[in-house]
Structures are given as C-alpha cells and as structure tokens.
Amino acid sequence: MGYKVAIVGATGNVGREMLNILEERGFPADEVVAIASRRSQGTEVSFGDKTLKVKALETYDFAGTDICLMSAGGSVALEWAPKIAAKGCVVIDNSSAFRYDQDVPLIVPEVNADAVAGFTRKNIIANPNCSTAQLVVTLKPLHDHATIRRVVVSTYQSVSGAGKDGMDELFQQSRAVFVADPTTNKKFTKRIAFNVIPHIDVFMEDGSTKEEWKVMVETKKMLDPKIKVTCTAVRVPVFIGHSESVNIEFENPITADEARAILRQAPGCLVVDKHEDGGYITPIETAGEDATYISRIREDQTIENGLNLWIVADNLRKGAALNAVQIAELLINRKLIGTKKAA
Template sequence: MALNIAVVGATGAVGKEMLTILAERLFPAGEVHALASRRSVGTELSYGDKTLKCKDLETFDFSSVDLVLMSAGGDVSKEWSPKIAKAGAIVVDNSSAWRMDPDVPLIVPEVNADALDDGIRKGIIANPNCSTIQTVVALKPLHDAAVINRVSVATYQSTSGAGAEGMDELWKQTRAIYVNDPIEPQAFIKQIAFNVIPKIDVFMEDGSTKEEWKMVVETKKILDPKIKLFATCARVPVFVGHCVATHIEFENEISAKKARSILREAPGIMLIDRADEEDPAFVTPVESVGEFATFVSRVREDPTVENGLALWIVSDNLRKGAALNAVQIAELLLNKGIVKA
C-alpha cells in the first residue's frame, strides 16, 4: 500500500532530511511532493535517485495526499495544518505550535506509540522538541524498570537546531576569527564561534528559557506527568548533533550495570560505554551525524543522591531530533492502519 505524501518546508535543513530518510527507509510512498513558499518554486531537491521540483504551498491541492510532513515553522503550521487536516490528510508537524494542545498527540514512537490509540481528533500529530526526543528515548526503559522521580539535564545543542542560518553563522564567524574580520552576531544573541551561549529561545518570567520549559512540559506529556525535570539548555559551536548530560533520581534501586543491560536492549538506543583509559568508548556529536540511533554513553551511579544515575545522551538532531522521528510516526500510522492510501 503506497501513500501520497507532501513535505512542507522541503527546502529547509529538516525538510531535506525528511526526503532523504523517506528514501533511505524505503517508505511505501506513491507520489512525493516537495512544498515551500512561492520564492522556492522550481528549486530541485533530491529524493533517493529522483529529483523533485518544489511546488507552491499556497496553491497545492492537499486532497491529493494522505500524509503531510510539516517543517515550516510554527506560524505556517498554525495557519496551514488545520486546513490540510480539513482536506483529509494527517499532518505530522515538527514545530512547537501544537505540542501542548491536549487534543494533539505528542509522539516519540519508541516511547508512547499507544497515545495514538486515543485518536487524532484534529488530524494533527506533533513532533517533540529535538532534545526532548533523545532524552525520553533513553529515559523510557529506565522509568519502566525503576520509576523516575526527578531528572536534571544540561543540553549542549548544535547550531543546526537554529536552522541553516545558525550553521551559516558558525561557519562565517569561525572564518572571520581566522582572518581577523569583525564578528557580527545575527542568528544568535552572542558570538557562537569558539563560544557557548546558555540561552536558546526567549527568557520566561522565572528566568528559564522557552527551550528549557519545552523539555519540562513535553517530557511530562510524553513520559509521565509525575516526573520532575529541570533543564539548562546551551548552544555550542557544533554544526550537527545534540548532547544531553542527564542526572536521574529513581524511586527504586538501580545499578549502572543493570541500567546498561536495560539500555542495551531498548529500542532506538545504541549503548557505547567503556570507561577504559587504554580503549575508551563514548559518543560525541561528530559520530552521531547521519545515524538513526540515540547513543548513550558514560552510564554511572550518582552517589550524591539515593538511587541516582548519570547518562551522556547524543543524537543527530536533524534526524532523530526531527526528520527521523516524523518519518517513524508516519510508519507507525501505516502499521496501525490509521492512515490508508
């Protein structure tokens, strides 16, 4: 059974990745349409061994498709997702526009696929925040085993999380430093090259940023509303790949050895953890690029709290943190028989 699919925001970094992953995973697509704003019409995009020409979002007939992968930002999604759903297609949206809507499922397939069983009342499914996705993939099997009470995370998020503009700024500033040109921050509030910025998105009343708030409320919605989570989110001078230093307090006792055994068998996770100075094994953003897995390293017992563990979680944010998760949701819809050609 083949589905007709449209990718909205196809010329962006995540949209391009969606097309790549649909082809890589041999998703049973009939017609695939690349859509964006009028200024991108005619732009050629790769889809496997095919080349697609970008079409105009404003004039496209959405009654001709079964599924829409949306990666065009919150404002565009708020305007178009309800229209697309009304035309009969299911929308998987990558923006933050619908995540906290109680009538919109917020899905990470390895974690809460059963949330789709309650129905898709608005015809929209939300893709969580990139750092939230990789964190809950690692937390889920441990929560099932020992019940998580509290989590404290510090994220190290790459510039691609801010889109192509963020990556371009890192490149331009790095070059500028070497040739002694002036640094003029635009995509970020301060210089990103050779620097770390502890602010992603806007500040809120309590001093947290909206990115930190997203991790808190999304984890509760996806995994368990009883979990307490505190986050500090920072932008680092890396092109692709997010890292999350995670400290967990459990209700029940769990050893690092037991945690490794659980994580080794968990879906979506690749455990690479060897604390041997002669032959160490852990994952950095560079190794995560282009991979589907969420990598977990440096699993340790935290002696400062009762039943505490620490993890180092790394993932390609353009893949599992965005495009891959959206395609996995599409696969889930197909496997559950929720969407049919």
C-alpha cells in the first residue's frame, strides 16, 4: 500500500521539481497532493502525465497524509510545520526554519542518514541550505579518510536560489542590456546581469551574510562540530547550478589521486577531472542532474595536507528537491514510518 504525499509550495521552482523527482524515481505514493497559498488555489501543476489542481494550505486537512514535502519559505514553515506534524504527518522542510533546532535532524542521506531517527521528537526533518548540501556530500568521504581540520569555501550561486523572481530579473536585465534599455533591481541589491554580487541573504554583526553563516553552522551540525569553516557567498548570473571553490586542510596526509579515487566511490559524487581544455564541469552541464560533480582536484602546496576542489550541482535538485525526496525514501527504506491507510 502506497503513501499519501503532500507538496506544500507546489507552484514554486522547488515544489515543481519535487513533483518531477517523485515521478522520476517511482516514489511509492498512492496519492500526491499539490498545495500552496490560497491565492494559488486552482492553479494546475504537472505530475508525470497527470495534472494536479493546487489546494489551499489554509484549508487542507493533513490528518490522512503520511509525508509533507514543504518548500514555502521560513515564515510559512514556522507557522504550519508544527501544525502539520501534530496531525501525524512527517514534515520534510526545505527552509531554514528548523535547521538549527537541536530536536530537528538536519539530513543529507549520503552524509548522516542515521540521524534521521531523531525526527520523532517533533515529526519534522530539515533539509540543508542548497550550497551546504553539495559541499557536505563531497566533504564526508574525505573527512572519513583523512579528518578535515579547516574548510575555506567560495560559492558561485545561481539566481534560481533566489526563486522565480531572481530568474526573471536576470532574464529581464540581460535583455535590457542588449537593447540598451535601463535596468532595474528588485530582487537583488545590484544589477545581476553580467555582474557578480558578494551578498546573499542579510548581513550579520560580524560582517558575514546569513548565507555564509548557514554553510558554517550546517556543515558542523551534519559532519563534525570540530571542523573550522569559513565562507564567502556570491550570486552570479547563472540560471541553474551552484558552484563552489573549496580549499581543505586535513589532519592526515591525502593526495589528489587518493581524493579522486575516494570520491569516485562515494555515493552521490561524480568526478570529472581531466587536465585538459573542458575537462571539468560547469553549472550548465549539471542542470537536471542528480549528482554532485567534482573537478579540479589538486594539492595545495601552501599548507600541509591541503587540497583544492571545484564542486558543482543543480541547486534545485540535490540542493533542495532531490534531497527532500531522498529523506522521504530513507524513512520508508528504514521502516521508520508506515502508511495511514495501513494503520
């Protein structure tokens, strides 16, 4: 007997991707319900060869629903996730609302699958930040082998990380530049077309942005609290796909060849690293792909036991929708939840 699954935020970029991935992976669902705010009620979204009519979050009864995949923003999650969880429905939330709650597991299945059992405390599981997800998938097998001491990461994050409005702004500004029309900034603080912006989310007291803080705190929570992490997060004029330049200092020796061999065997990782023109991955090649791609693996001669990596992934998939679906699959495969119908 299959599960009943609700997608909250089904009309957004990530919500639509969740629907696609559920269908692609043959998720064992007897029923999938698309949910959004009242203003989107009646809107149609695609689910495989079916069309689903969106239902309103405010009036939907979750009592018979087994799993809720939520991608509706932090404020919505804070209000609704506990209400949904109280109905006996497990909430897998894509926002930052519960990531730092010690009673809510923050999960990337390839990294810390065992921690998922802690969901019973609040019936909520958190999905990490998109840039953190691809980072920890790569760091985990290397940490297991040589113990990471310090990570320095610079992100090059696509506009889809800022939602549909971010993608629209890049498109409109790019067109305006070509025809010599004036550009306007609404979603971003400066023009994003043909530019890069070293500012994602709000500024904090120490001069870091919230995005940079998220990478640090989430990496420590999922991987190892002893790892030192520093980050500079940059928005770039790319539609889909986050890239990261990562410098890692290890406690124990590790060569570039060893790292390649380890990452080639690691779940969720795909190494494309040829020392030739085009022998590396760029964001455009990762769009629609599930893997986290690693290129430019090389030893850092300025420190002892150091490596440099280039990491790229589709932020709408592994960074959000795919990871959420994988968490749901993890719950089912480990027999941590059953169906309401069977009960």
